[in-house]
Amino acid sequence: MYSAQISTQNAVIILVLFGIAWVGFGWWLGRRNRTIDDFMLAGRNVGLALASATAMATWVTSNTTLVAPQLTYQFGIWGMVGYSMAALGLILFAPLAKRIKSLMPKGFTCGDFIRVRYGRGTWYVFLVVSFCYAMGWLISLGMAGGILLNALSGLNYHVGMTVILAICVGYTLLGGLRAVIATDFIQTVIILCGVLFIGYVCWRDVGLTTIYDSVSREQPQLLNLLFPAAIMFLFNNLFFGIGEIFHSNVWWSRAFAFRDGIGKRAYLISGLMWLPIPIVTGFIALAAPALGLYPPSPDMVGPMVAAKLLGSIGAVFVFIVVFSALASSLDSLLAATSDLLTEDVYRGLISPDASNAHLFKVSKWVILGLGVVTWVLCLPRMTTLGELLNFTGAFVASTIWPIVFGLYRPRLGGLYAGLAMALGTAIGLVAYTQIGFYVAALTSCLVSLAICLVGLALYDDEFNWERLQRMEK
Numbered sequence: 001m002y003s004a005q006i007s008t009q010n011a012v013i014i015l016v017l018f019g020i021a022w023v024g025f026g027w028w029l030g031r032r033n034r035t036i037d038d039f040m041l042a043g044r045n046v047g048l049a050l051a052s053a054t055a056m057a058t059w060v061t062s063n064t065t066l067v068a069p070q071l072t073y074q075f076g077i078w079g080m081v082g083y084s085m086a087a088l089g090l091i092l093f094a095p096l097a098k099r100i101k102s103l104m105p106k107g108f109t110c111g112d113f114i115r116v117r118y119g120r121g122t123w124y125v126f127l128v129v130s131f132c133y134a135m136g137w138l139i140s141l142g143m144a145g146g147i148l149l150n151a152l153s154g155l156n157y158h159v160g161m162t163v164i165l166a167i168c169v170g171y172t173l174l175g176g177l178r179a180v181i182a183t184d185f186i187q188t189v190i191i192l193c194g195v196l197f198i199g200y201v202c203w204r205d206v207g208l209t210t211i212y213d214s215v216s217r218e219q220p221q222l223l224n225l226l227f228p229a230a231i232m233f234l235f236n237n238l239f240f241g242i243g244e245i246f247h248s249n250v251w252w253s254r255a256f257a258f259r260d261g262i263g264k265r266a267y268l269i270s271g272l273m274w275l276p277i278p279i280v281t282g283f284i285a286l287a288a289p290a291l292g293l294y295p296p297s298p299d300m301v302g303p304m305v306a307a308k309l310l311g312s313i314g315a316v317f318v319f320i321v322v323f324s325a326l327a328s329s330l331d332s333l334l335a336a337t338s339d340l341l342t343e344d345v346y347r348g349l350i351s352p353d354a355s356n357a358h359l360f361k362v363s364k365w366v367i368l369g370l371g372v373v374t375w376v377l378c379l380p381r382m383t384t385l386g387e388l389l390n391f392t393g394a395f396v397a398s399t400i401w402p403i404v405f406g407l408y409r410p411r412l413g414g415l416y417a418g419l420a421m422a423l424g425t426a427i428g429l430v431a432y433t434q435i436g437f438y439v440a441a442l443t444s445c446l447v448s449l450a451i452c453l454v455g456l457a458l459y460d461d462e463f464n465w466e467r468l469q470r471m472e473k
Helices: 008-030 036-044 048-059 062-075 077-084 087-103 110-118 120-153 157-205 208-218 228-247 249-257 263-274 276-285 298-350 356-378 385-408 414-434 437-458 466-470
Strands: none
Touching (some): 008 298, 036 157, 036 298, 036 356, 048 087, 048 263, 062 276, 062 298, 077 228, 110 385, 110 466, 120 385, 120 414, 157 249, 228 249, 249 298, 276 298, 385 414, 385 437, 414 437
16 A cells, blocks of 8 residues: 655645745746836847757656656556657757748747648637647646655545645746746756666666566566567547647747847757757656555556655655646647747737737736636646547647748648647547547548648648738738
């Protein structure tokens, strides 16, 4: 029977201290925000160190610290390696970031690109896909906060989820992207040091031989490199990770915010820094049988093993590391989704003549509203984090080829791009329900690619790239 490693009282103290520190820091940074560019894009002047740190920290999410161990616990070696392949999303986005900045020096969101490049019909499809994904990711992050506190301290899931959401909404609301990027830099240092230390302790105290023997005895399929479901997950997760980054305004907003010439190098560095982290966090999950741990839910295995290895003091350390990972993603997603709702939905559909000063105010209300909606949707914990996230894979993988071809090939028309996203998503969801969550993104990506290739072959008109420079309405 597993027992909590941190007392409820200590967990509350940690949360209060973190809340005061991060919200206060967000307020201090937010004093410099004067315009909508300052709030949404940090003045479009982010340097290489902060740019690399924020991209890396944002990609180290609850997925990496909680879901990577879960998938290793379920799929074994390929679960661990497959999750690390998500680093290719950051690495492959590097040249796209440079292209985006050169094509749209005054752009705000990925929705701006889709609207100008493909037209309003495709733009509507893209917005649906983006918001479905964003809410799925927000919900997973909120759930992860509750799971974390429950696993480490026994604190009620709903209390932990509520407090972590409130802290992240608070400092994002006060500081905008400037606060998000600054806190990400600090969180990157904490995450890297913490994850490497936990992996070292696992290797030192349990040992590779003990881990191998226990897994071979109790769950031998986890060491089978021909485990069919795990192999399918490997390819599925590859396209899922690429789709997450290529389409999401989290990454586009950074491409716009980074200083000229920074984006490509920042994404390459962040991808290489991120690559080993799922390997380390996944590895510790394999120690669970050797430690006699059998988590009630597979997405609790990571913090349970780490807390068992490090004891009560170490559990505090684990909490700080995983909290940093959660916050670095939650704040980024809140800011980026708020930008999309403010720029594309409010200004694009509701109030086209809204002034920048008015949009500045609207964006803050949107962040607050997103926090409330996420909290409501997190109240019923209906599934595991891995299953929830892979459900959104059917949405995001359908956008890969419309984005790539749209940035580099002038002949793909809006009709085919819209169909690629709509049909790719629909068929991917069918595969999710009829086959399994580990094929949704793969199916969606292949369907989308086929439709885009047909469109490239049949569509004759060429897009004028200068329209993106002018940001046509």
